[in-house]
Amino acid sequence: MGDDAHILRGRLSSVKAIAPQLESLVSTDGVIPFSEASPVWQSQIQQATQPESLPQCIVYPRTSAELSEVMQLAHRENWRVLPCGQGSKLHWGGFAQGVDLVLSTQRLNRLIDHAIGDLTVTVEAGMSFAELQHRLHEAGQFLAFDPAYPETATLGGIVATADTGSWRQAYGGVRDRLIGLSFVRSDGQIAKAGGRVVKNVAGYDLMKLLTGSYGTLGILTQLSFRLYPWPQESETGALQGNPQAIEQATRTLLKSALTPTVLDLVSENESVLKLIVRFQSIPEAVQQQSTQLLELATSLSLEADLYTGTFEDRLWQQLRDRMANGGILCKIGIRPTQAVPFMSFLAQFPATATIHARSGLGKLRLDTDDPQIVQQVRSHLEAHQGFLTLLEAPIELKQKLDIWGYSGNALEPMRRLKQQFDPTHLLSPGRFVGGI
Template identity: 45%
Template sequence: MRLADNQLIALFTDLLGVDGVVLFDRLAPNLHERVVASLTPDSLPPTSVLYPQTIAELSKVITLAYEHRLRVLPCGSATKLDWGGLVSRADLVISTSKLNRVIEHCVGDLTVTVESGVKYQDLQTVLAKEGQFLAIDPPYSVEATIGGILATGSAGSLRHRYNTVRDMCLGIEFVRSDGEVAKAGGRVVKNVAGYDLMKLLTGSYGTLGIATSVTFRLYPLPEYTQIVIVTGTAETIAQAQQKISTSILTPTACDLLSATAIADLGLGEGIGLVLQFASLKASVIEQCDRIAVLAKELNLEVQILGEAKEFWELLEILIWQDELRNLEQSPESASIVCKLGILPSASVSFLKECEQIFDAQSYYLQIHTGSGLGILRVEDVQDLEVIALQISKVRSIAEAHSGFLTILESPHALKFKNNVWGYTGNANDLINKIRQQFDARGLLSPDRMF
């Protein structure tokens, strides 16, 4: 028999202390709303949010939850807690935000081991003092934690040069659904010990275990960075993209931006192709000059920006609009954010089709040309039936180009009534078998992946 709420609160207060247990109805409004948005509308609210301060405490909390069959919603600082599928029930929310130590930074080996509650921006500040950086650029970078980045597999434009979160991850320690602590990989680049659980847990949305510490490979900070933006018609941008992809140029980022994004960033008219070069100064200047020559040949407008950090910050504000997430949105101001993937060769034509679908709405689209992954943001969502039909059309186009579309953020009702993941393949049996191996009782983020 499940313990009563007051018994559960007393149980975990004895373990974590008064500061480690926050009643659900006393949460900060934005965190409260984020938790509600991650649960199905018919779900009872969790009793409380728990904040273990050590890995041992986290292990004990999960062990108690396992013994009492309590369903758990894991999170870090909750920046992406409402992404993806809705959780059918959560008795407890467990935050790793207080597991925030940098365990070991091996400067000579270009590796770092951190607890999962370390914030991305804080880690980059520490690494920069030694002339190094972690080569991922996730959304909500100010508050995002390492555990949340790993759980959602959220990388950005830098994946063009450095690949994904999975490729950065060398080792992991995590707490299983029964409270046992498990490890995989190691703290050196060439370590191949054990099963490659790092790749399995990356992007698992907290359904297979709760990461406690992660080891990443690092890279030296580049000497010099510049951004080149070329704008023009879809046809000429497609030609430029093709020529760049088969050239000897080595951009660290290469993104397509919709004409709406280019206009709102004040960068001109037409579709945009954004290239970032980061290396030795002479190499960067030469490659930017080559892009300028190519742009002139194709009759494209070209701009060279020296302030790369400022550009990416402005683009993040435009695409993700973090400040709006902490405000209660009216139906007239609701927005939808989707992650999508297509064949890179179809990215420009896909962008043109989206222009037709959202011709009467405010929207922004960013596609990483190397991987075909992208982000679609649609604003001023009023009629959920209309937007559901539009999203279905975009998903169909993506699937026709061997891709997908996943709803990350949206009004609650849209997720509850529609297929969030859009997956119709034949791997569900395999996913269920993996889940059974890691969480036979279905206690961690139940039903989130379905």
């Protein structure tokens, strides 16, 4: 204990002594002591780090070059760094250990290039999702993500946490829309992968490795995405009724020629199971597919409601809000064929869940802080080749449970990748699976 305290005091002294050097590397007001940070920032960081290892400061570079110089300094001084954007998902994942400084990309927020004709865009990682989507919408295009906290989430944070959302049905995961990136390595050097056009790259697929890596392999600085035309018409159907009929409707839709952009199974605390189906295309196609959806619902004796315009917007806002009402938020996965039985299993708990029907991935909110209930749900998922990862939970609960719940055989390869990309474990130490 005495040795640990001595090391901690030595590290804190080192950070304080080097603060003037940090200030010389970044633009005006680019270094904020942790004690002077806003209450929101302090709370976000406290939920992401071990209580005994709060960072000394938050650094806000304005360019990739400044970020690179900060990481070169951190590498020389063996500082541990917690990368983030606006911090909205810092509380996801494990606790970062022994962090000396938080490195935010919030001020790297420029739109670099929007090739309207090629349906691609290149942005800095600190740009907010809402800001980019607004700019794209003006050009009749959109980025097909439906992330948590869309108003504050940055593009870098969305990629680092692989937070796709309901549009996964039609457009795939984050990696499927990412066509290029730049990042700063743990030694401060800038690296690139992919480009501004859709193509394959040889060697390591760095875009796959960095997507969902929680800032443990590098700090994202610039991202290129493929885009889609904004749909002329949109309509959402909500089917509800007997779980077996919902399951049959889901199977039918997955095998049909219909092309929903969203196909989600949704359960509420009142044990109501719904199938949310969204069609987005030209008006004629949307109308025809909605008619076929109503016919399917009638054949299976399911209630069906259709939402358009402001009513549809309100429905989707309600679906997002239901996952932001406190409790414990988890990322879950299960074999798609077991999704409806899992929803029935959940009926015994105070729970709300969404599962994307094609992939079996989704989110679960438990209105409890009982670790036994969390473990019971996790055990059920694992028994059906699924998983449960804690995202949002009280610190005390995260300290009692295995946050990631990973039981696969890829832990050693992941550790070797961490060793290759960050041999001194400076980036987000301890946040990832297995304490990586």
